[in-house]
Amino acid sequence: MSTKPLKQIHLAAHFPGVNNTTVWSDPAAGSHIEFDSFVRFAQTAERAKFDFLFLAEGLRLREQGGKIYDLDVVGRPDTFTVLAALAAVTEHLGLTGTINSTFNEPYEVARQFASLDHLSEGRAAWNVVTSWDAFTGENFRRGGFLPREDRYTRAREFLATATELFDSWDGTEVTADPVSGTFLRDARAGAFAHQGRHFDIEGRFNVPRSPQGRPVVFQAGDSDEGREFAAASADAIFGRYATLEEGREFYADVKGRLPRYGRRPEELLILPAATFALADTDAQARELAHEVRRSQVSGATAIKYLEHVWNRDLSGYDPDGPLPDVDPDPGENTIALGRASVRQFRDPLATARQWRELAEAKNLSIRELVIATTAKQTFVGSPATVAESINSLVQADAADGFILVPHITPDGLEGFADTVVPLLQERGVFRSEYTGTTLRDHLGLDVPAVRPAGERQATAS
Amino acid sequence: MSELHLAVALDGAGWHPAAWREPGARPAELFTARYWADVVAEAEAGLLDFVTFEDGLALQSSAAAEPDARTDRVRGRLDAVLTAARIAPLTRHIGLVPSVTATHTEPFHISKAIATLDYVSRGRAGLRVQTSGLPYEARHFGRREFPAPVGELAEEAADHVEVVRRLWDSWEDDAEIRDVATGRFVDRDKLHYIDFEGPHFSVRGPSITPRPPQGQPLVTASAGTVAPRAALVDLVYVTPRDLDEARAAAAVLPPPPGLRHVFADLTVFLDEDGPAAAARRDRLDRVAGAPTPTDAATFSGTPAELADLLQEWRETGLTGFRLRPGVMAHDLPAITRRLVPELQRRGVFRSTYEASSLRGLLGLERPANRYAAAALTA
Numbered sequence: 001m002s003t004k005p006l007k008q009i010h011l012a013a014h015f016p017g018v019n020n021t022t023v024w025s026d027p028a029a030g031s032h033i034e035f036d037s038f039v040r041f042a043q044t045a046e047r048a049k050f051d052f053l054f055l056a057e058g059l060r061l062r063e064q065g066g067k068i069y070d071l072d073v074v075g076r077p078d079t080f081t082v083l084a085a086l087a088a089v090t091e092h093l094g095l096t097g098t099i100n101s102t103f104n105e106p107y108e109v110a111r112q113f114a115s116l117d118h119l120s121e122g123r124a125a126w127n128v129v130t131s132w133d134a135f136t137g138e139n140f141r142r143g144g145f146l147p148r149e150d151r152y153t154r155a156r157e158f159l160a161t162a163t164e165l166f167d168s169w170d171g172t173e174v175t176a177d178p179v180s181g182t183f184l185r186d187a188r189a190g191a192f193a194h195q196g197r198h199f200d201i202e203g204r205f206n207v208p209r210s211p212q213g214r215p216v217v218f219q220a221g222d223s224d225e226g227r228e229f230a231a232a233s234a235d236a237i238f239g240r241y242a243t244l245e246e247g248r249e250f251y252a253d254v255k256g257r258l259p260r261y262g263r264r265p266e267e268l269l270i271l272p273a274a275t276f277a278l279a280d281t282d283a284q285a286r287e288l289a290h291e292v293r294r295s296q297v298s299g300a301t302a303i304k305y306l307e308h309v310w311n312r313d314l315s316g317y318d319p320d321g322p323l324p325d326v327d328p329d330p331g332e333n334t335i336a337l338g339r340a341s342v343r344q345f346r347d348p349l350a351t352a353r354q355w356r357e358l359a360e361a362k363n364l365s366i367r368e369l370v371i372a373t374t375a376k377q378t379f380v381g382s383p384a385t386v387a388e389s390i391n392s393l394v395q396a397d398a399a400d401g402f403i404l405v406p407h408i409t410p411d412g413l414e415g416f417a418d419t420v421v422p423l424l425q426e427r428g429v430f431r432s433e434y435t436g437t438t439l440r441d442h443l444g445l446d447v448p449a450v451r452p453a454g455e456r457q458a459t460a461s
Numbered sequence: 462m463s464e465l466h467l468a469v470a471l472d473g474a475g476w477h478p479a480a481w482r483e484p485g486a487r488p489a490e491l492f493t494a495r496y497w498a499d500v501v502a503e504a505e506a507g508l509l510d511f512v513t514f515e516d517g518l519a520l521q522s523s524a525a526a527e528p529d530a531r532t533d534r535v536r537g538r539l540d541a542v543l544t545a546a547r548i549a550p551l552t553r554h555i556g557l558v559p560s561v562t563a564t565h566t567e568p569f570h571i572s573k574a575i576a577t578l579d580y581v582s583r584g585r586a587g588l589r590v591q592t593s594g595l596p597y598e599a600r601h602f603g604r605r606e607f608p609a610p611v612g613e614l615a616e617e618a619a620d621h622v623e624v625v626r627r628l629w630d631s632w633e634d635d636a637e638i639r640d641v642a643t644g645r646f647v648d649r650d651k652l653h654y655i656d657f658e659g660p661h662f663s664v665r666g667p668s669i670t671p672r673p674p675q676g677q678p679l680v681t682a683s684a685g686t687v688a689p690r691a692a693l694v695d696l697v698y699v700t701p702r703d704l705d706e707a708r709a710a711a712a713v714l715p716p717p718p719g720l721r722h723v724f725a726d727l728t729v730f731l732d733e734d735g736p737a738a739a740a741r742r743d744r745l746d747r748v749a750g751a752p753t754p755t756d757a758a759t760f761s762g763t764p765a766e767l768a769d770l771l772q773e774w775r776e777t778g779l780t781g782f783r784l785r786p787g788v789m790a791h792d793l794p795a796i797t798r799r800l801v802p803e804l805q806r807r808g809v810f811r812s813t814y815e816a817s818s819l820r821g822l823l824g825l826e827r828p829a830n831r832y833a834a835a836a837l838t839a
Binding site (some may be wrong): 018024025033034035040042058059060061067068070071072074076077078080081084085087088089103106107108111112115116118119120121129138139142143169174176178181182183184185187188189190199200201202203204205206208209298299300301341382422426 | 487491518528537544546550573578580581603604647649662669754
């Protein structure tokens, strides 16, 4: 028996916005935009003592073949605004929002996050994402101005600059003493000056230091640059892998990068996104998982997915028939816009060859092939099976926890909350009550110290 | 005598710079949700049409053209849109109108933020558009040479509002179809590119957020802030100093469609005894060290005297008033518990919320979608 103490699992809930996992056709699926859906989802997550709720973001509607993509859920609220409203109907739940560093400015984003942290009494978190594409840029003043290779340099400098703004108040300035008439102890509170390649700004930041000092920072991205960015600056990273071997490899790699930034392993949490299919028995859960996959991948969806690889219009093909015998167009992939997953096929000819071999060997139609090769449900089984899977992955250092993505909105989390969470609590690996009030408390992260102004700019290069 | 509309402008501990030192001011709580929730609840108890939240992308300053180094005044504020959103689930009827600076923000972000405020408040969102020509505020963004000509800022603000409004209409109301038979979640023929091109930005669209409950949330601005173009602003704030100026200001109200409301801004100090209100204001001026310069008329007196003035000014054609409480802790309750009952006794103010949306409270229709209308006539 190992004497290593049991790791505590972190759990979060992703309100699935625009995506291809939500089974919107299910009669149990509700609105994706009405505030009531967000309230119910958040309150279920809080009832289950989850660490936080997570919202993704997209700043342009996806297009395929020159037309707005209409097969998946479309339409979502503004991240900051809906999180601020959710702060009114929850008490403990962390509120994590994706905010793009390319189509925003540090002063504005920093004051929005500092405000959200004040308004939620210390529950704000920022998932910093980068973007470079001119397609999204068409919705913004600055357009598609950023060369692709600069997206991480801007993101890094954006986060460093925002941190300088957060640190421009140390938290002791507001004395608000009516007797002496001193509102501010320090006449220079909020003073900042940043000069860098992407930002050259100076002045006074106008939100006093927030309860968490600054929001918890999340980073997504699996590239070497993304991992390094997370190791240098993030409190948590969205792991890509929810399986044992790949997860452990990623975990070891990312945590291994921390010492060179003077950080300890527990200062960066690794939280992969995970789906689940839950039923009374393992057999029933497998059946449910199969049904969910069939609902997620309609015939039309399968053809659209294949177009990502083939980079051609395949609308004439029968999804229940064999794969196209034409080869993919090897040119620049322009068929699907506003969708990150298109870039995952680096060698479309090789992918097509592998898929044809697989389809022939197993006698799969286009739709069956897509179901077989795209993301599967991460956790499938009875509550006991799922609880055991989650716990064993965390204890084996494949992750520090998971961000769960239900396939039904907004009530798809309830079964998990009612059946899996109590089993994790019985095992002593998940909280039964919140022991702190802030998201940093839930995640076991310290409130960052304020760095003196002289040190701030030094780390911002 | 027709009814009048009432809004309250919320800023810190009140509009007088010494307000934060008054009894009950709670200055240490200005950066908490609880403070704002209490203040808006008080305004809602008074059946007011809406509250505005002041904001800016720079620290407050008592100097016109530069940041000051004062330590005796309220400094720092929370983002107005987020504060409004934080309060929305705690209120049911009152309109929530945060200030937004068009000069430095992305209209795409503002459009979806206000649309979302409309969702989380179930149809009670508006915005107060403002511009900023302050060079020190521009240096927080570092993108443009300032000062910019005032006319250019107003033109840019008009473009900003145009884009925000087009984006609100970029989804037709019934664009989400969830057609299981064809597998289509939306009818993409009911989603529209807005294709705006202007000197400061171009925006393609559509929005990522479906059309909000009110269709078009209420757009408000001070007179002159937004270059006058048809139907861009629903409600304009003016600052007359006397009846003649009120009459002149009201004359800007054109027939519909387009601008429907002109509200006069008034800073108010209210006490049951008129001389007491004036004396209180004098005392606050002494505490602050100087009389406070203000762009709007300042009223000191009793709630009944203020009711007289509002009725008189209302007759000029002004449709309502945005009152700025001199001291939030004192003058806001005086508005909701003294002025409002006085106006109700006179039959010129509502005795119950008669509509569920902000547009409804102001007697404004839910506008047709410009793109749907275009499709019908095409």
